[in-house]
Amino acid sequence: MDKLRVRDARESDLPEIVEIYNSTIPSRMVSADTEPVTVEQRRGWFREHDPSRRPLWVAEADGRVIGWLSLGDFWDGRPAYHATAEVGIYVKDGYRGGRGRPEADRGGHRTRARARDRDHDRRGLRPQRAEREAV
Numbered sequence: 001m002d003k004l005r006v007r008d009a010r011e012s013d014l015p016e017i018v019e020i021y022n023s024t025i026p027s028r029m030v031s032a033d034t035e036p037v038t039v040e041q042r043r044g045w046f047r048e049h050d051p052s053r054r055p056l057w058v059a060e061a062d063g064r065v066i067g068w069l070s071l072g073d074f075w076d077g078r079p080a081y082h083a084t085a086e087v088g089i090y091v092k093d094g095y096r097g098g099r100g101r102p103e104a105d106r107g108g109h110r111t112r113a114r115a116r117d118r119d120h121d122r123r124g125l126r127p128q129r130a131e132r133e134a135v
Helices: 011-027 038-048 101-122
Strands: 005-008 056-063 065-071 085-091
Touching: 005 101, 011 038, 011 056, 011 065, 011 085
Parallel strands: none
Antiparallel strands: 005 056, 056 065, 065 085
16 A cells, blocks of 8 residues: 545545445444435535634545545534534455554544644733643
8 A cells, every 4th residue: 555645525425435434334333324325415525624623534545436534513502612513434344454544544644733822812812832840
């Protein structure tokens, strides 16, 4: 397998994103859907993603999309959940089982850092490095 490359998803990736998603439905372990979805059904969902706030990333290897990670608005809609995101991570069959773990970890790290920075900006705070006191 070539090195994994993570990038913002493009609408042209949607057929592969949907294919990967649909492949998980029969197991009922990662999706509550019981029937496959179509590309047309997912266009609105795709367009709701914003690279600066709620990104949708794809992982590529061997010249094709092998997985994706999305951050979506938390379904509840109450104001306190504004900064809370629903995380979806889906990996193509044949690439599951640990290969995507470093990319998922890196994606989670980038997501937490982005959320922290946004929260600090909104509150007028600047991140500060904590100094450890000698004991």
